[in-house]
Amino acid sequence: MRSKSMSKLLLISTDQDLFQALSACEGNARWTDSLEETQSLLAAEHFDGLLCDLTVLGEEEWSGILSFGLPVLVVTDAQGLSAAVQAVKDGATDLLLKPAEPAALAEVCRRVFQADGAVEVATAGVATDKKKALSRIIGSGPQMSRVFETIESAARFPSTVLVVGETGTGKELVARAIHELSPRRERPLVSINCAAIPETLLEDELFGHVKGAFTGAHQARVGRFEQADGGTLFLDEIGEMSLGLQAKLLRVLQEREFERLGSGRTIKVDVRVIAATSADLEERIRRGEFRKDLFYRLNVVAIKLPPLRERRCDLRLLAAHFLNQFSTEYGLPIKSLPTATLERLAAYDWPGNIRELQNVIERATILSGTRSQLLPGDLPEEITRLEPARSLQTLSIPDDGLHFETVVSQIERELLLESLRRTGGNKCQAARLLNLKRTTFIEKLKRLNLSPEAEPALS
Numbered sequence: 275m276r277s278k279s280m281s282k283l284l285l286i287s288t289d290q291d292l293f294q295a296l297s298a299c300e301g302n303a304r305w306t307d308s309l310e311e312t313q314s315l316l317a318a319e320h321f322d323g324l325l326c327d328l329t330v331l332g333e334e335e336w337s338g339i340l341s342f343g344l345p346v347l348v349v350t351d352a353q354g355l356s357a358a359v360q361a362v363k364d365g366a367t368d369l370l371l372k373p374a375e376p377a378a379l380a381e382v383c384r385r386v387f388q389a390d391g392a393v394e395v396a397t398a399g400v401a402t403d404k405k406k407a408l409s410r411i412i413g414s415g416p417q418m419s420r421v422f423e424t425i426e427s428a429a430r431f432p433s434t435v436l437v438v439g440e441t442g443t444g445k446e447l448v449a450r451a452i453h454e455l456s457p458r459r460e461r462p463l464v465s466i467n468c469a470a471i472p473e474t475l476l477e478d479e480l481f482g483h484v485k486g487a488f489t490g491a492h493q494a495r496v497g498r499f500e501q502a503d504g505g506t507l508f509l510d511e512i513g514e515m516s517l518g519l520q521a522k523l524l525r526v527l528q529e530r531e532f533e534r535l536g537s538g539r540t541i542k543v544d545v546r547v548i549a550a551t552s553a554d555l556e557e558r559i560r561r562g563e564f565r566k567d568l569f570y571r572l573n574v575v576a577i578k579l580p581p582l583r584e585r586r587c588d589l590r591l592l593a594a595h596f597l598n599q600f601s602t603e604y605g606l607p608i609k610s611l612p613t614a615t616l617e618r619l620a621a622y623d624w625p626g627n628i629r630e631l632q633n634v635i636e637r638a639t640i641l642s643g644t645r646s647q648l649l650p651g652d653l654p655e656e657i658t659r660l661e662p663a664r665s666l667q668t669l670s671i672p673d674d675g676l677h678f679e680t681v682v683s684q685i686e687r688e689l690l691l692e693s694l695r696r697t698g699g700n701k702c703q704a705a706r707l708l709n710l711k712r713t714t715f716i717e718k719l720k721r722l723n724l725s726p727e728a729e730p731a732l733s
Contacts, residue, residue, distance in 0.1 A: 287327030299380030323387040355594045356608035378414035407454035415587045417580045428575040429455035436572045437550040439579030442629030445550035449508040461505030469511035487536025506546045513553030524568045582624040586698020596635035621660040
């Protein structure tokens with residue numbers, strides 16, 4: 275076992291911005307732009323992993339990278355996504371889209387290269403399981419980094435977890451990841467949507483019944499708690515459960531036992547419960563619609579999933595992922611996302627969150643047919659009718675003149691704000707839109723009193 279230390283990484287790229295971002299989060303990083311120098315460096319020094327920019331490597335060079343036997347993070351732009359996906363299939367550990375904020379890059383490097391160094395060779399299989407479990411959840415911003423960290427921490431323990439988020443934010447994916455990273459991964463993950471089952475039937479679904487328990491009960495039925503014994507039970511939309519059933523659920527959580535409907539025999543179970551809700555449970559407690567004691571029992575570990583409108587920096591990554599997925603699924607050419615299409619997507623507020631984006635991209639993929647690009651016209655009307663960006667006012671000089679410095683400062687301010695709006699507050703991407711260095715961009719924000727703390731409001 276190695277002692278805890280920062281990973282020593284080698285970046286193979288011609289992208290200076292990428293190296294600066296990597297250096298900001300991994301100080302022990304080296305940079306080369308050729309396969310030959312890579313071979314020389316690997317022969318002379320020890321590295322924990324490679325970051326490989328596919329935009330500068332050919333097919334033969336990529337095969338040479340894999341032959342080194344180190345973990346590889348593939349870095350590419352949106353146009354190279356299909357090649358990056360193939361690279362992962364060929365043996366790369368993970369992929370990341372450019373440009374990447376240092377915080378996002380640091381999180382991916384931590385996951386891919388095990389930056390704490392505290393992993394023995396014998397646990398390589400666990401690292402693979404971890405990558406697979408988290409790969410379904412796509413996100414790279416600070417909010418999602420906290421979600422990933424909480425998932426990994428909570429998975430090791432049997433405590434109940436409450437996942438909170440609007441409809442379509444991926445709560446079931448979080449529950450699945452927790453289960454797959456937990457010691458219960460070999461046992462069942464059983465899911466039930468409390469809002470989709472009538473109140474009169476939900477108790478039977480959860481606890482089951484014995485033969486003759488009620489009219490029509492011609493045979494005994496095993497409930498979801500018994501099905502999940504030794505594993506995990508995911509209770510989606512827990513806020514829709516009736517008060518009477520909440521009391522029975524609380525007893526199971528506290529005592530780990532229950533009775534089937536119509537039976538006096540107590541059944542013991544070992545079930546880890548993960549609950550999810552799109553409702554404000556604390557507001558429902560104030561209205562007398564949800565038990566406070568049950569809320570505290572469920573809310574041992576809380577995970578809050580941000581809506582898509584608050585993580586627009588992930589929009590391009592998510593859209594490209596779904597585009598590649600549906601193009602492959604329907605036998606269509608792998609398509610790219612031009613800037614005009616991304617701008618339309620970024621201007622929309624996505625009330626249905628990631629699920630809505632997935633449906634929009636599926637529809638657009640089908641409508642685009644064999645074209646190599648997804649165009650704005652392939653998107654639904656509610657998206658295409660939005661202005662992709664707020665235009666600056668047309669300038670005119672009044673008869674009595676104007677104050678030049680004031681007007682220029684105002685235009686500069688509008689450009690900075692507009693670039694942040696388009697990129698969901700991502701300063702690195704916003705700087706690239708204006709062809710500025712990131713440091714110059716941040717200096718301008720400070721000079722114009724546009725503090726980074728105010729950026730979330732721009733989403």
